[in-house]
Amino acid sequence: MHKYWIITKDVYLKNIKSVSFLIMLLAPFLALAAFYFIGQFSSNSDEDFKSGIVIEGESTLQGLQEFVAFEEGFTSFETKEAGEKALQKDGLDALLLLKVENDTLVAEMLSQESASQETLMGLNFQLSQLQSSLRAQALGLGAEEVAAINQPVSVNVQKVSFDEAGNLQEEADFSGIRTIVGMMSTILLFIFIVTYASIIAQEIASEKGTRIMEVILSSVSSRSHFYGKLSGILLVALTQVAVYLASFGIAFYWFKDKPSIKAFLSEFSIKDIFGEFLIFTIVYLLLGIFIYAVLAALCGSLVSKVEDVSKAILPVTYLSLAGYMIGLTLGLSNPGHAAIRITSYIPFLSSYTMPIRLANDNVPLLQVLLSLGILIATLITLVIFSSKMYRSNVLIYNDNGIWAALKQSFVLMKNERQKN
Structure with a gap:
């Protein structure tokens, strides 16, 4: 038994004191720190992403209250040429071209560098909301009617169990x-x-x-x-x-x-x-x-x-x-x-x-x-x-x-x- 403990102690101390064990021990902490800083950098990059917007042709968007809040996140330009000049001079990261055809939004983004998926998903969501408001305006629907139509159905899931007598009991999930x-x-x-x-x-x-x-x-x-x-x-x-x-x-x-x-x-x-x-x-x-x-x-x-x-x-x-x-x-x-x-x-x-x-x-x-x-x-x-x-x-x-x-x-x- 004494020799067993000697071998156990020798193997344990040899591995504990090794550099490879230290690296293996610190690896998860370094990985978490890396993910944290990458996330911070990504969020900062999205915040610094500057976009311009140009409304092409006659548009009914200007009359939408939702469009006013949407447009505040962009630098507006009267013409496409003015927006392209700002994009060329590195004053902008992207230029969004919007127009309305038959009550349908048509959007095109001009960018010298690829935008992040998070930015594109947020933009698609906002444009979908604008599209719904635009269609509602064309159909003569009010804001409350649109909200009622778009009201999602929520499913309340309740976890249950049965006791020995067969009675149903509610539990936290x-x-x-x-x-x-x-x-x-x-x-x-x-x-x-x-x-x-x-x-x-x-x-x-x-x-x-x-x-x-x-x-x-x-x-x-x-x-x-x-x-x-x-x-x-x-x-x-x-x-x-x-x-x-x-x-x-x-x-x-x-x-x-x-x-x-x-x-x-x-x-x-x-x-x-x-x-x-x-x-x-x-x-x-x-x-x-x-x-x-x-x-x-x-x-x-x-x-x-x-x-x-x-x-x-x-x-x-x-x-x-x-x-x-x-x-x-x-x-x-x-x-x-x-x-x-x-x-x-x-x-x-x-x-x-x-x-x-x-x-x-x-x-x-x-x-x-x-x-x-x-x-x-x-x-x-x-x-x-x-x-x-x-x-x-x-x-x-x-x-x-x-x-x-x-x-x-x-x-x-x-x-x-x-x-x-």
Whole structure:
């Protein structure tokens, strides 16, 4: 047991102190900062976007009250030639040409540079409103009549459930924010798996490639070595998760007094929104990282050179990618899809899909516990199986591929059993 802790501590400290871990730890914060500044820059760019407007021909637009407010955001020109001169001298970013033909707006924008999609969408919305007002004026309709025609139909969705007696009960619907948390869990799980699968496979393959593994196993049991390596990497992953949770807590403490946060918390409590859902999501996240890490360690022990690690962990990558795509695509478009329900009981995939089901459905506790039981049983079986194969795998140097090494490992393990 003492040697196990020595290996665990060595692997943990070596990875924690590495520059790559620091970069990996700071990457999400840098990405968030980049998105923030890009958003700020984009909004400032849209605010600085200067446009001119020219009304071509005789127009009934001047009599519209809505057009007066619309025209205030533009620099008006009497003629198209005057607007083109201003556009040529870089005084304008774009020139909007408007005319009315048979009570229909015809618009053309002249621009030397492409306008942002946000600017174009806003312009299209405003012109559509003007078109409606123009048609209403032609038909002799008043403003109140137009508003009554355009009155949208709102659907009030009420989440309900039934108690043991079959009585209907109304519930608050928190599926929106829960879906966001479920999607974040899916994305984080995929990132952690891809990252740490490579790290743990390289950790094992590097010692095997230098032939130092034979020396290590002469003084340490293969099981202690395997569990030590695995535990060290998992502690690194847990450290990263802990840093993110602590950062979220600090950020919440700083911004909790903002009016928007106060208004949100006045209507809902964190317990009401998340409750058991958040606990189960974190459990699935951690178990997902663990089971893929064990599979990556098994694959890494089959290669003879560090250069072959990327090929060895392809099964891990493809399997996690399958769960990621199912959870992300169907989770957003159709969370009640049969594929989501079925894969929520399949190990390696349930960590992706069960949080999506929990976010959108009233999944019975028995089904959640059944899914967790299958996942935990598979994890324990995989750990025992991998630890037994580990000694055979790390002593095999086969350049014919991972399947040839796996076959040779089975033969060696079978011979050892017969000797014992």
